[in-house]
Amino acid sequence: MSDKQTQLIEAAIDLFAKEGFWNTPTSKIAKHAGVATGTLFNYFESKNDLIDAVYLQLKHEWSTHIMTGITEDQAFKAVTEHMWFRFIDWGINNPVRYTLMMQLKISNLVSQEAQRRQEEEMAVGLALVQKGIADGIIGDVDPDYYGRVLIAQLEASVAYAMKHQLKDMALTKHITKGFDLFWDGVSK
Amino acid sequence: MSDKQTQLIEAAIDLFAKEGFWNTPTSKIAKHAGVATGTLFNYFESKNDLIDAVYLQLKHEWSTHIMTGITEDQAFKAVTEHMWFRFIDWGINNPVRYTLMMQLKISNLVSQEAQRRQEEEMAVGLALVQKGIADGIIGDVDPDYYGRVLIAQLEASVAYAMKHQLKDMALTKHITKGFDLFWDGVSK
DNA sequence: AAAAAGATTGACTAATCAGTCATTTTGCTT
DNA sequence: AAGCAAAATGACTGATTAGTCAATCTTTTT
Numbered sequence: 528m529s530d531k532q533t534q535l536i537e538a539a540i541d542l543f544a545k546e547g548f549w550n551t552p553t554s555k556i557a558k559h560a561g562v563a564t565g566t567l568f569n570y571f572e573s574k575n576d577l578i579d580a581v582y583l584q585l586k587h588e589w590s591t592h593i594m595t596g597i598t599e600d601q602a603f604k605a606v607t608e609h610m611w612f613r614f615i616d617w618g619i620n621n622p623v624r625y626t627l628m629m630q631l632k633i634s635n636l637v638s639q640e641a642q643r644r645q646e647e648e649m650a651v652g653l654a655l656v657q658k659g660i661a662d663g664i665i666g667d668v669d670p671d672y673y674g675r676v677l678i679a680q681l682e683a684s685v686a687y688a689m690k691h692q693l694k695d696m697a698l699t700k701h702i703t704k705g706f707d708l709f710w711d712g713v714s715k
Numbered sequence: 716m717s718d719k720q721t722q723l724i725e726a727a728i729d730l731f732a733k734e735g736f737w738n739t740p741t742s743k744i745a746k747h748a749g750v751a752t753g754t755l756f757n758y759f760e761s762k763n764d765l766i767d768a769v770y771l772q773l774k775h776e777w778s779t780h781i782m783t784g785i786t787e788d789q790a791f792k793a794v795t796e797h798m799w800f801r802f803i804d805w806g807i808n809n810p811v812r813y814t815l816m817m818q819l820k821i822s823n824l825v826s827q828e829a830q831r832r833q834e835e836e837m838a839v840g841l842a843l844v845q846k847g848i849a850d851g852i853i854g855d856v857d858p859d860y861y862g863r864v865l866i867a868q869l870e871a872s873v874a875y876a877m878k879h880q881l882k883d884m885a886l887t888k889h890i891t892k893g894f895d896l897f898w899d900g901v902s903k
Numbered sequence: 904a905a906a907a908a909g910a911t912t913g914a915c916t917a918a919t920c921a922g923t924c925a926t927t928t929t930g931c932t933t
Numbered sequence: 934a935a936g937c938a939a940a941a942t943g944a945c946t947g948a949t950t951a952g953t954c955a956a957t958c959t960t961t962t963t
Contacts, residue, residue: 531910547823549737552950554913563912568952630821635735668896671878672889675871676896683867687860701860708856708864712900719941740920742943751942756922 532570532580534560539581544623548578548636578631579641585628586645592617594651603659604710610652611681611706618685619698625685665713673713680709720758720768722748727769732811736766736824766819767829773816774833780805782839791847792898798840799869799894806873807886813873853901861901868897 538560542551553574557567571577593613597606618625631637656670665673684705687693693701726748730739741762745755759765781801785794806813819825844858853861872893875881881889 553952554950564951565913565953566911569910574951633818633821666896668892669875672871672875672893675875676868676893679867679871680864683860683863687857687863690859704856705860705864708854708900710900712896712898741922742920752921753923753943754941757940762921 529570531560531562531566535562535567535570535577536580536584539577540585540624540627543578543581544627548634553577575636575638578636579638582628582631582637582641583645585624585631587648588621588624589617589628590645590648594648597651603655603662603664604714606655607659607677607710608706610677611709612702614681615685615688615702615705618681619688619693622689629682663715666715668713676713677709680705717758719748719750719754723750723755723758723765724768724772727765728773728812728815731766731769732815736822741765763824763826766824767826770816770819770825770829771833773812773819775836776809776812777805777816778833778836782836785839791843791850791852792902794843795847795865795898796894798865799897800890802869803873803876803890803893806869807876807881810877817870851903854903856901864901865897868893 535556538556539551542556542559553567554564556577557564560567567577571580593610595613597609601609653670653674656665656673659665660667660670660673668676684702688698688701723744726744727739730744730747741755742752744765745752748755755765759768781798783801785797789797841858841862844853844861847853848855848858848861856864872890876886876889
């Protein structure tokens, strides 16, 4: 990825988070990235293309961070716990990016194509869940529903930790307690 | 509330859901409501004012629907279950309004004032949770966190039911199973 | 070092939109 | 039916914006 492309995406993340997508003109993004307006359109066909790129960039960073350290041989509970910690960790330490990612997720701005591409990156996680069910570790829940509940509860945990500005011990305790609560509901 | 005001809010809901807030000009809203552009600004000071009104309208319908049938004397679990069913029910039967409400919630478009006004309506629910904890029915969780997890899991349930287009028996089963999963995690 | 290829620029355009306001219509009172 | 106030109208304005493109600058090739 070229330097200018990265600069433009970073500038867009910055401004989108501060002002919102529709209050951020392309001219402002270009200026903030230190290039001319026209240059933006050399790298991205349209503003929507740039939004897609922002989304994919954020999702990539996010899923990489969560998946790092997971190996095939780990126990299902350990993997879930690992993801639990790293998800919240990323959210707390990247509040701007996290919030923006969430907004993009439910806005209808991201193209189908971009959404599909991102889902591929999480395929490993889904496979793990299916294995967990097959092995009888968690109750008989549709993996799709399991995944949604996991994510939903994580989002609630991040929002809570952000709101109450949890740090250090309090944060660790919150994460652990949250996971226990989730696991109690879900495990057999 | 005047007739025209209602018409304008309804038109806005319709178009916002279809096109998004920023792709919906006020002129279009007015036309769709069967009034002139200028009339919109007789009833709402600005477009943002209208968005606030839409948000409050949706939240009002939503919380009324959920809270209907709840009385002071019911057991904590019964109340939670009641809310669980009615939340999902409303979401499934009002997909347009539900989706729009969710989008408004996390966009930064709704004024602080409108958000505060809506929170008042849910105060009863919060009080109940606090009572449940005091009575030792659910584990020692911060009521704020409890509420967030409840909502998060409900949102996941609605999204799942929508995606898989659950109906009748399958839907009831999904709702019940989802509640059990939640309750297992949360209750002592 | 000349020429060709590629990247960058930013003034410009065509379109769009929130909000205004002078005028007209409606509905109420006497 | 005349007079009046409130409500409704929609053409218009001033501001903004996505995207273009001819001109300029930079880099690579010969």
